[in-house]
Amino acid sequence: xxxxxxxxxxxxxxxxxxxxxxxxxxxxxxxxxxxxxxxxxxxxxxxxxxxxxxxxxxxxxxxxxxxxxxxxxxxxxxxxxxxxxxxxxxxxxxxxxxxxxxxxxxxxxxxxxxxxxxxxxxxxxxxxxxxxxxxxxxxxxxxxxxxxxxxxxxxxxxxxxxxxxxxxxxxxxxxxxxxxxxxxxxxxxxxxxxxxxxxxxxxxxxxxxxxxxxxxxxxxxxxxxxxxxxxxxxxxxxxxxxxxxxxxxxxxxxxxxxxxxxxxxxxxxxxxxxxxxxxxxxxxxxxxxxxxxxxxxxxxxxxxxxxxxxxxxxxxxxxxxxxxxxxxxxxxxxxxxxxxxxxxxxxxxxxxxxxxxxxxxxxxxxxxxxxxxxxxxxxxxxxxxxxxxxxxxxxxxxxxxxxxxxxxxxxxxxxxxxxxxxxxxxxxxxxxxxxxxxxxxxxxxxxxxxxxxxxxxxxxxxxxxxxxxxxxxxxxxxxx
Amino acid sequence: xxxxxxxxxxxxxxxxxxxxxxxxxxxxxxxxxxxxxxxxxxxxxxxxxxxxxxxxxxxxxxxxxxxxxxxxxxxxxxxxxxxxxxxxxxxxxxxxxxxxxxxxxxxxxxxxxxxxxxxxxxxxxxxxxxxxxxxxxxxxxxxxxxxxxxxxxxxxxxxxxxxxxxxxxxxxxxxxxxxxxxxxxxxxxxxxxxxxxxxxxxxxxxxxxxxxxxxxxxxxxxxxxxxxxxxxxxxxxxxxxxxxxxxxxxxxxxxxxxxxxxxxxxxxxxxxxxxxxxxxxxxxxxxxxxxxxxxxxxxxxxxxxxxxxxxxxxxxxxxxxxxxxxxxxxxxxxxxxxxxxxxxxxxxxxxxxxxxxxxxxxxxxxxxxxxxxxxxxxxxxxxxxxxxxxxxxxxxxxxxxxxxxxxxxxxxxxxxxxxxxxxxxxxxxxxxxxxxxxxxxxxxxxxxxxxxxxxxxxxxxxxxxxxxxxxxxxxxxxxxxxxxxxxxxxxxxxxxxxxxxxxxxxxxxx
Numbered sequence: 001x002x003x004x005x006x007x008x009x010x011x012x013x014x015x016x017x018x019x020x021x022x023x024x025x026x027x028x029x030x031x032x033x034x035x036x037x038x039x040x041x042x043x044x045x046x047x048x049x050x051x052x053x054x055x056x057x058x059x060x061x062x063x064x065x066x067x068x069x070x071x072x073x074x075x076x077x078x079x080x081x082x083x084x085x086x087x088x089x090x091x092x093x094x095x096x097x098x099x100x101x102x103x104x105x106x107x108x109x110x111x112x113x114x115x116x117x118x119x120x121x122x123x124x125x126x127x128x129x130x131x132x133x134x135x136x137x138x139x140x141x142x143x144x145x146x147x148x149x150x151x152x153x154x155x156x157x158x159x160x161x162x163x164x165x166x167x168x169x170x171x172x173x174x175x176x177x178x179x180x181x182x183x184x185x186x187x188x189x190x191x192x193x194x195x196x197x198x199x200x201x202x203x204x205x206x207x208x209x210x211x212x213x214x215x216x217x218x219x220x221x222x223x224x225x226x227x228x229x230x231x232x233x234x235x236x237x238x239x240x241x242x243x244x245x246x247x248x249x250x251x252x253x254x255x256x257x258x259x260x261x262x263x264x265x266x267x268x269x270x271x272x273x274x275x276x277x278x279x280x281x282x283x284x285x286x287x288x289x290x291x292x293x294x295x296x297x298x299x300x301x302x303x304x305x306x307x308x309x310x311x312x313x314x315x316x317x318x319x320x321x322x323x324x325x326x327x328x329x330x331x332x333x334x335x336x337x338x339x340x341x342x343x344x345x346x347x348x349x350x351x352x353x354x355x356x357x358x359x360x361x362x363x364x365x366x367x368x369x370x371x372x373x374x375x376x377x378x379x380x381x382x383x384x385x386x387x388x389x390x391x392x393x394x395x396x397x398x399x400x401x402x403x404x405x406x407x408x409x410x411x412x413x414x415x416x417x418x419x420x421x422x423x424x425x426x427x428x429x430x431x432x433x434x435x436x437x438x439x440x441x442x443x444x445x446x447x448x449x450x451x452x453x454x455x456x457x458x459x460x461x462x463x464x465x466x467x468x469x470x471x472x473x474x475x476x477x478x479x480x
Numbered sequence: 481x482x483x484x485x486x487x488x489x490x491x492x493x494x495x496x497x498x499x500x501x502x503x504x505x506x507x508x509x510x511x512x513x514x515x516x517x518x519x520x521x522x523x524x525x526x527x528x529x530x531x532x533x534x535x536x537x538x539x540x541x542x543x544x545x546x547x548x549x550x551x552x553x554x555x556x557x558x559x560x561x562x563x564x565x566x567x568x569x570x571x572x573x574x575x576x577x578x579x580x581x582x583x584x585x586x587x588x589x590x591x592x593x594x595x596x597x598x599x600x601x602x603x604x605x606x607x608x609x610x611x612x613x614x615x616x617x618x619x620x621x622x623x624x625x626x627x628x629x630x631x632x633x634x635x636x637x638x639x640x641x642x643x644x645x646x647x648x649x650x651x652x653x654x655x656x657x658x659x660x661x662x663x664x665x666x667x668x669x670x671x672x673x674x675x676x677x678x679x680x681x682x683x684x685x686x687x688x689x690x691x692x693x694x695x696x697x698x699x700x701x702x703x704x705x706x707x708x709x710x711x712x713x714x715x716x717x718x719x720x721x722x723x724x725x726x727x728x729x730x731x732x733x734x735x736x737x738x739x740x741x742x743x744x745x746x747x748x749x750x751x752x753x754x755x756x757x758x759x760x761x762x763x764x765x766x767x768x769x770x771x772x773x774x775x776x777x778x779x780x781x782x783x784x785x786x787x788x789x790x791x792x793x794x795x796x797x798x799x800x801x802x803x804x805x806x807x808x809x810x811x812x813x814x815x816x817x818x819x820x821x822x823x824x825x826x827x828x829x830x831x832x833x834x835x836x837x838x839x840x841x842x843x844x845x846x847x848x849x850x851x852x853x854x855x856x857x858x859x860x861x862x863x864x865x866x867x868x869x870x871x872x873x874x875x876x877x878x879x880x881x882x883x884x885x886x887x888x889x890x891x892x893x894x895x896x897x898x899x900x901x902x903x904x905x906x907x908x909x910x911x912x913x914x915x916x917x918x919x920x921x922x923x924x925x926x927x928x929x930x931x932x933x934x935x936x937x938x939x940x941x942x943x944x945x946x947x948x949x950x951x952x953x954x955x956x957x958x959x960x961x962x963x964x965x966x967x968x969x970x971x972x973x974x975x976x977x978x979x980x981x982x983x984x985x986x987x988x989x990x
Contacts, residue, residue, distance in 0.1 A: 270944075272983070287928075461878070
């Protein structure tokens with residue numbers, strides 16, 4: 001008994017004389033924190049469900065210490081005038097420490113439980129740990145700041161904490177929303193400051209079927225969770241070697257054996273299956289993408305083969321993304337007015353304004369003539385489809401239509417178009433569909449349309465041009 | 481003679497307090513009749529009324545006010561649609577899939593063998609065959625052949641449909657929950673086995689609105705029945721608007737020579753007089769609306785107006801005299817007779833041209849419980865050419881790019897014979913676990929066969945498509961996210977695909 005008392009007494013003397021007692025705790029905690037990632041190793045394997053259950057509170061809980069940490073410097077500054085606020089700041093700092101500790105633990109639960117790993121996950125984790133250490137330092141050096149012994153240390157550590165917080169929070173945000181979330185809608189000049197890293201691919205396999213057909217599928221549908229930033233299940237699909245290496249369950253591709261390939265199994269399950277990929281309601285792979293993957297695996301899943309039987313897809317012009325139309329909100333009152341009137345209408349293609357407008361004349365078709373069309377010229381850039389079938393428009397309207405540069409579909413069936421001036425339409429670079437059925441167009445007058453790269457469907461049923469097109473246009477319905 | 485206290489026409493009226501009721505109750509009544517209570521209660525009522533007014537539509541779920549959502553740019557379609565309109569060829573009664581599309585060559589050797597119990601499992605059968613001691617396998621009576629570049633197997637009963645297989649998206653694994661006609665046909669059309677829900681066409685009319693103000697948004701065409709066939713009744717429940725305003729219900733055109741009765745103005749009544757009359761009727765209706773506030777009055781006003789406009793648009797629609805000769809070569813001479821399936825197909829094409837959003841053609845008689853060999857060829861002959869002609873006609877006129885054509889019945893039929901199986905004939909009972917349907921046109925992937933059934937065309941082996949998924953996929957082609965397309969009624973966000981999860985079948989999409 002006496003020995004023990006002597007010992008603790010000695011420690012107390014040591015503490016008060018050599019190291020302030022607070023420092024001892026701090027150093028101990030720092031060591032523990034730094035050791036944490038080496039104890040709880042993120043190996044890409046999911047663990048107990050209860051870990052994930054608690055872990056999923058991390059993204060909401062995290063905002064509590066963040067808010068308080070932003071408040072802290074304000075309290076400290078205000079505290080120079082009112083001492084009560086300074087006292088409050090001390091309390092808040094301890095509260096931050098406590099909530100931040102719980103948050104870090106829950107964050108580790110989340111990562112360890114769900115089996116994610118990756119650069120961003122690592123950065124976020126280390127950011128959180130470093131922030132915790134800085135907060136402990138804050139607590140440790142604050143008394144000296146209040147007493148005036150060391151006026152610089154505390155403000156410096158607090159500033160660094162705030163910077164660490166910003167960086168760590170950004171990493172966390174990137175995990176939740178994807179890496180381009182913040183800059184996606186930034187104005188052009190600002191955007192150029194942040195180069196986008198997506199779409200990275202193996203430089204070694206340029207021109208191969210893998211690079212052309214397979215990698216783009218993964219890049220669009222899978223890499224968000226199986227990439228550099230987030231490696232759910234220890235699986236990365238952004239590089240060929242990593243794809244073949246597989247994840248925690250081993251290889252996901254069995255060359256020449258699509259039915260044994262886990263990757264293919266998971267994307268072809270029923271969407272209600274809990275193993276279905278892409279998970280959590282993200283856009284599933286299309287049938288064509290699945291067929292492409294299957295064909296590639298069947299052919300041996302080679303990274304270098306340039307052609308694979310079964311993948312016949314060629315880059316068609318029509319597959320290019322549609323050009324969104326500009327903002328027509330300044331015309332919206334006129335458009336609404338038209339919709340309730342008896343005349344021709346402009347109807348939005350969809351709820352998305354950038355999908356453009358349809359010019360619908362069916363209610364007044366017999367009265368809709370060239371002069372009426374001219375009145376729609378001011379809406380021309382926003383009109384993607386003109387339904388002019390069975391209207392009274394004539395060849396003169398083709399001149400007007402040549403200014404509707406965003407037109408994708410043009411209906412002129414059953415009109416008095418003779419085709420003599422069809423060449424005027426060649427300025428419509430977006431045009432995919434042209435219906436001239438029941439007009440007087442001849443095969444000669446169609447010739448100028450040959451150069452239009454996107455134009456895929458020309459309909460000339462019941463016209464003088466039809467016999468020439470019969471083999472292609474009528475039997476298969478469409479022609480190139 | 482003393483008047484009875486409850487007599488209504490006595491000279492001095494009776495007050496409630498004179499009625500023969502216990503004194504305690506009368507005391508309670510007297511307590512209610514205080515000024516304080518009256519003022520207190522009216523205050524509360526006013527408060528609630530004001531709150532309801534503030535919330536407007538939002539606060540009154542299920543209040544159908546007949547406003548056209550489709551014209552509201554904010555809502556629908558949710559995304560750029562592949563199809564603007566749809567034509568639904570409904571084969572009521574349940575076509576036998578294994579006699580038409582679902583080719584099972586190995587069944588020939590199984591003729592008259594009992595279907596293994598393992599195939600049927602613990603399924604509850606209909607009352608019509610549950611009592612059968614044997615379930616003898618009846619192979620298809622007709623040979624199949626491969627057609628088109630896709631080499632799709634089609635029965636020789638459908639020589640015309642066989643020519644367009646490269647355009648079709650054939651679904652062999654459509655499946656439903658119901659085994660009897662009424663629930664199955666309701667489920668197929670309205671997403672629910674019970675009556676009272678809006679059908680697909682009504683949902684589309686409500687959501688997407690009209691493209692042509694002079695024709696109904698949703699038209700139903702019935703094919704004349706053939707008395708040789710087993711015709712299950714179809715009722716207007718199938719094209720009803722359910723809890724939506726009745727202006728979204730399907731407008732049925734008659735299958736006779738006169739598609740709408742009394743459409744022409746009677747002798748001595750010209751258009752101006754008719755207009756004047758309708759204007760007055762509308763005034764009266766508006767008065768009723770102001771007095772009563774029943775939203776159905778709005779629907780009635782809209783329907784009178786539609787009928788007036790149809791007086792000029794319908795005669796033009798059904799006037800086939802200007803159809804070119806090529807039309808008759810394609811559809812066949814039958815298309816000249818109103819009420820035939822081919823005629824209805826031709827009308828459907830003409831309506832597609834004129835901006836009708838949704839046309840549904842019903843063909844009854846597919847309920848082949850017996851005499852499959854006698855009746856099925858008749859059914860196929862009635863429908864095959866019209867179907868083919870419709871698809872080809874839409875295609876050559878450039879309409880198939882933005883029209884979705886759907887061919888479906890409410891369920892399939894059993895591989896085992898109902899009643900006696902002979903070398904010459906057999907019957908087939910209802911079968912909900914798998915049946916063949918197809919789609920073509922805007923949004924779906926041409927030239928594919930989706931899903932696989934087992935050797936008996938009895939169970940789905942791969943890629944099932946439930947009716948809900950089928951409907952979700954149709955909505956998707958028309959630019960609608962079925963999960964977002966809801967209508968609040970009876971406290972539930974109602975949708976066509978019911979509250980049970982449904983999935984757009986990605987494999988069917990182009």
